[in-house]
Amino acid sequence: MKIAVLGTGMVGNSIGNKLVSLGHEVKMGSRTANNEKAVAWTREAGAKASQGTFADAAAFGELVFVCTSGAGTLEALNAAGAGNLAGKVVVDISNPLDFSKGMPPSLFTRSDESLGEQVQKAFPDAKVVKTLNTVNCELMVNPGKLAGGEHDMFIAGNDAAAKGKVVELLKGWFGWKNVHDLGDISAARGTEMYLPLWLRLWGSLKTADFNLKVVRG
Amino acid sequence: MKIAVLGTGMVGNSIGNKLVSLGHEVKMGSRTANNEKAVAWTREAGAKASQGTFADAAAFGELVFVCTSGAGTLEALNAAGAGNLAGKVVVDISNPLDFSKGMPPSLFTRSDESLGEQVQKAFPDAKVVKTLNTVNCELMVNPGKLAGGEHDMFIAGNDAAAKGKVVELLKGWFGWKNVHDLGDISAARGTEMYLPLWLRLWGSLKTADFNLKVVRG
Numbered sequence: 001m002k003i004a005v006l007g008t009g010m011v012g013n014s015i016g017n018k019l020v021s022l023g024h025e026v027k028m029g030s031r032t033a034n035n036e037k038a039v040a041w042t043r044e045a046g047a048k049a050s051q052g053t054f055a056d057a058a059a060f061g062e063l064v065f066v067c068t069s070g071a072g073t074l075e076a077l078n079a080a081g082a083g084n085l086a087g088k089v090v091v092d093i094s095n096p097l098d099f100s101k102g103m104p105p106s107l108f109t110r111s112d113e114s115l116g117e118q119v120q121k122a123f124p125d126a127k128v129v130k131t132l133n134t135v136n137c138e139l140m141v142n143p144g145k146l147a148g149g150e151h152d153m154f155i156a157g158n159d160a161a162a163k164g165k166v167v168e169l170l171k172g173w174f175g176w177k178n179v180h181d182l183g184d185i186s187a188a189r190g191t192e193m194y195l196p197l198w199l200r201l202w203g204s205l206k207t208a209d210f211n212l213k214v215v216r217g
Numbered sequence: 218m219k220i221a222v223l224g225t226g227m228v229g230n231s232i233g234n235k236l237v238s239l240g241h242e243v244k245m246g247s248r249t250a251n252n253e254k255a256v257a258w259t260r261e262a263g264a265k266a267s268q269g270t271f272a273d274a275a276a277f278g279e280l281v282f283v284c285t286s287g288a289g290t291l292e293a294l295n296a297a298g299a300g301n302l303a304g305k306v307v308v309d310i311s312n313p314l315d316f317s318k319g320m321p322p323s324l325f326t327r328s329d330e331s332l333g334e335q336v337q338k339a340f341p342d343a344k345v346v347k348t349l350n351t352v353n354c355e356l357m358v359n360p361g362k363l364a365g366g367e368h369d370m371f372i373a374g375n376d377a378a379a380k381g382k383v384v385e386l387l388k389g390w391f392g393w394k395n396v397h398d399l400g401d402i403s404a405a406r407g408t409e410m411y412l413p414l415w416l417r418l419w420g421s422l423k424t425a426d427f428n429l430k431v432v433r434g
Contacts, residue, residue, distance in 0.1 A: 098328070106329040106406075111413065112318055151432040154414075182417040189323075190414035196328065197371075197407035200399040201431060209434030214418060215368040217426030 004029055004061025006054055006076050008037035011093055011137045012067035018141035020045045022173055029057025029080065058084035063091070064126075070096040070115050071108065074122060086125035089162045092116050092188075093132045093140070095195050104199040109192065116156060116188025127162035130188035131155040131170065131179075134198065136208035143211075144175050151211040152178045156187035180214065221246055221278025223271055223293050225254040228310055228354045229284035235358035236282075237262045239390055246274025248296065275301035280308070281343075287313040287332055288325065291339060303342035306379045309333050309405075310349045310357070312412050321416040326409065333373060333405025344379035347405035348372040348387065348396075351415065353425035360428070361392050368428040369395045373404035397431065 005016045006029045019026045028038045028051045038051035051057075058064055058080035068076045073094040077085065096115040098108040109115055116130035132140045134154060143149045153176045157163045163181060170176040182190055202208055222233045223246045236243045245255045245268045255268035268274075275281055275297035285293045290311040294302065313332040315325040326332055333347035349357045351371060360366045370393045374380045380398060387393040399407055419425055 101329055106327070107410075109328075110323070111315070111326075111328075111410075112323040146434050147432045156417075180418065180421060182414075182421050187417045190417040193324075193328075193410040193413045196410045197399075200373075200404045200407040201397065204397060204399050205431075205433055207434060211432050213430045213432050214422075215364045215428050215430050216422055217363050217424060 001025070002027070002060055002062050004057035004064040005067055006057060006064065006080060007067035007069075007072075008035055008041065009067065009069065011140070012065075013041055014137035014141055015065050015067055015093070016041060016049065017045055018174065020048045024048065026050070027052055027057040027060040029054040029076070031076075031079065054079040055081050055084060061088070063089050066090060066092045066094050066119070068094050070094040071098070073115060073119060077119060077123060082123055082125065085123050088126060089165055090119070090123070090126040090128045091132070091166055092119050092128055092130050095133050096192055097195065104196070104203065107192065107195065111189065111193065114186065114188035114192045116185050116192065120158065120185045127157065127159040128185055129155060129157035129159075129162050129166045130185060130191060131166060134191050134194055135211050139209070139211060141174050143177070146209060146211060149175055149177045151213045152180055154180050154182050154191045156182045156185055156191065158184045218242070219244070219277055219279050221274035221281040222284055223274060223281065223297060224284035224286075224289075225252055225258065226284065226286065228357070229282075230258055231354035231358055232282050232284055232310070233258060233266065234262055235391065237265045241265065243267070244269055244274040244277040246271040246293070246297065248293075271296040272298050272301060278305070280306050283307060283309045283311050283336070285311050287311040288315070290332060290336060294336060294340060299340055299342065302340050305343060306382055307336070307340070307343040307345045308349070308383055309336050309345055309347050312350050313409055314412065321413070321420065324409065324412065328406065328410065331403065331405035331409045333402050333409065337375065337402045344374065344376040345402055346372060346374035346376075346379050346383045347402060347408060348383060351408050351411055352428050356426070356428055358391050360394070363426060363428060366392055366394045368430045369397055371397050371399050371408045373399045373402055373408065375401045
């Protein structure tokens, strides 16, 4: 499959590498073509990896992964262009972290609106699915690395078929065993607002190699 | 021990009953003395249970549990009186839920300040410890009911000795096996902002009988 990865950071690299290793053609998008980090990634990732602007990547991909920092998400998607996103499954991994007030970061969203909802509202023809934003980038694509994969992922989105495809992808491609469907895209509030707890756990456990398991009766 | 329970709702009842069953003397506080629900609770809970105003309860307790709804927490503690809280361990279980915008509730706090911090700031001589706010009231005092207690509780507070006492209490009295110390009271942001995820899980699992286990590498 032809897949767009928007963002050249650790998340973009991690997702991009995994998708290429699975045999997909991946175009990494950034603000400008020939971004230094994107070019370096294509050199390492091999022949199936390419790079370009956000618009180049979004036009190329049948499926789009949003791997930008949260503060850059809407700008990146605006640059990608609504027309290049229309009708496509857009997997939003970004978190609305606000680093302006020091560490640990707070969130730039209010508690009655998530970044996932903002994305869906700005691009009504895209099928936005929020997932993977609750774990470190290594765990995103290799959950089996931790406790044999016995921990949980969450998913939220308005389009049931799009969510179904992303669940298949999370399980079949990335190896997730348990994916909780939390409902429509407004449930992204729940997973994004978990970040402050993730950050405190990161601080106290002194490792990002952890995740939640929902224990139920 | 003489213990104050502020609040007459399900959380206050649950904590009060458990403490009485352990042999403690518990005074339930509410806005006015002889509150109907508080009186009903004392009748059921027996001779070790009493009731009065928030101030009566706080003056009585060597240890104070804040079991109010989040919107009523500061008002209840103001009524309790700073002098009655000074030097005491104040266990804040309340969550800053805002029901004014419909269901599920949002939070009335910003992401850079928690209700726990507001309480500590308003009552600097109290030793505020935030805990138990991440589970249903039944699980608070009976974690063994779910998966043999193999799931986790969080704690936050500025005073190490106070946190140590509360960890002892959580383990020895209530039966918690794993308690994560997340740091100072600002870490209450993490556990309070988990509530939106809790609410979505409650909606999708259709039971409140669940909790998190932190799986680590």
